[in-house]
Amino acid sequence: MARMTQLDLSVEFATNPEPRCACVLLLDVSGSMSGRPIDALNEGLRAFSADLATDSLARQRVEVAIVTFGGAGVTVEQDFVTAAGFEPRSLSATGGTPMGAAIDKALSLVDDRKRQYRENGIVYYRPWVFLITDGEPTDSWQESAAKVRAAEEANGLAFFAVGVEGANMGVLSQIAVRPPLKLDGLKFVELFVWLSRSQRAVSTSKPGDQTALPTVEGWAVV
C-alpha cells in the first residue's frame, strides 16, 4: 500500500481544457411569435439553462450561443458561453422573419468558434445549430439552405429545424437535411429539456459511441 501511496501522491495530472460542445440556438422572434409563444419560448430557455446546470460535465463543456431574427434584423443575443455561465435574457417578438441572414450568421459563428478552439488547443464535438420558427423566411434563404446542406455534407455541424404552429414546414425541409420536427402546441419547456439532455449525451460521448438522443415524443408532433 505504501508504494501505491507513493505513485498516487507523486503523479500530477495535465490540466487540459474541457472538450467543448457548441450549440447555436437560432430563434424566430418575429411579430407572429409575440404573446404566448414568446413567453413559452422564454420559459423553455430557462428550463434549458436549468437542466444543463445539473450536469457537472455538461456545465463545463456545452457552449450556448443565441441568434435571434425578427423586426430588429439578426441579433447575436448571446455569444458563446459555457452552460455554467448561461443566464438567458427574456426575448421579445416583433417584425419580419429574416431567416436566411440568421442562418448565415449562425454558420459563421460556428466557423469562428471552431477556429478559436483550434487556436487555443481545445478539442471539441460536432457543433449543433438548432432553428426554431413559426413562419417562413421574409428574406432570401435558398443560398443559406445550400450552405447548411454543404456544411452537413462535410460533417461540419448538425442542423436541426423545429416548426412551431404556422411554420412553413416545406421550406424547413429544404433547409435542414434532417426532417424538420413540428412542435406540439407550445411545449417549449419539453423541447428545451430534450435539447439539454441531447447535449449532455453528446458532450460526454466517446469515440465509437452511437450517441442515442432521447425520444422527441414529449414535444414533437409524431
Added chain:
Amino acid sequence: MGGRLTTVPADAALRCWRTLAATATGAGHLARDEPGEDAVEVRVRDDGAVVIAVADGAGSAPEAREGSAAAVAAAVDACSSGACLEDAFELARNALGDDPPRRATTLLVAVLGADAVEVAQVGDGYAIARRADGSYEVLVPGADREYVNETTFLSSANWRSDLRIGVLPADDLSGVALLTDGLQLVAVELATDTPFPGFFDPVFSWASDEGSSEDDLAAFLASPRIAERTDDDVTLALAVRLP
C-alpha cells in the same frame, strides 16, 4: 478489472525491458454494472524482446470487450512468432470475426527489442517514448480528426488507411508507455499533443523500482483521483529499459 494480462518470463539474461501493465474499468461501466472494454496483453519473446498490445473496445459495439481481447491476443501471438506489425494487424482484424463492427476496437501494439522499438496503431490512444535525457515523444502521431468523439476502429472498412507505424532506435530510450484514450486527458497536453512530464516522470521513476507491482498500478488506475477526471476505462502499459 477488464482485459487480459499475461506475462511470460523469458530467460533473464536476455531481457532488456521490464514491464508493468494494468487496466481499470471506468465509472461509466461500473455504474451500469458492466465489465470494462479495454484490454492489455504483454509477452516476452524468446529473444528477450517484449510485445505489448492495448485495445479500447468501442462503447456502442455489442461485443466490444470480446473485440479488444481478441485483437490484443491475436496481435501478441503474431508478433511473438515473428510476424511484422502489418501482418499482426491483419491477423488481429481477422480475429474480430465475421462481423467486425460488433467487436469494434482500437489497437496499439509495440515491439520493444534490444535495438529498436516498433509501434503500430489504428484508432486513438498513445504510445509514448521516454528518452535517456528524460524528454518525451509521441511515438506515432495521431490521425487528423476534427472531433474528439470520433476515431477509426480496427473494424472499420478503411482501417488500413489509419494504420500508423513508427520505428525508433532503442539505445536512446529509457522507457515506453502505451495508454488508451481514457488516460489522455490527464497524461497528455492535448493542445500540443505533448506527453505531460508531471504525469510520466513519477510513473517511470516508480516503474524503475524493482519492488513495484502491477497490483499497485491497477490500484492507481482505479483510484478516485483518476475517476474524477474520466468515466472511461483506463489502461497503462509501462516498459523500462534494463541496463
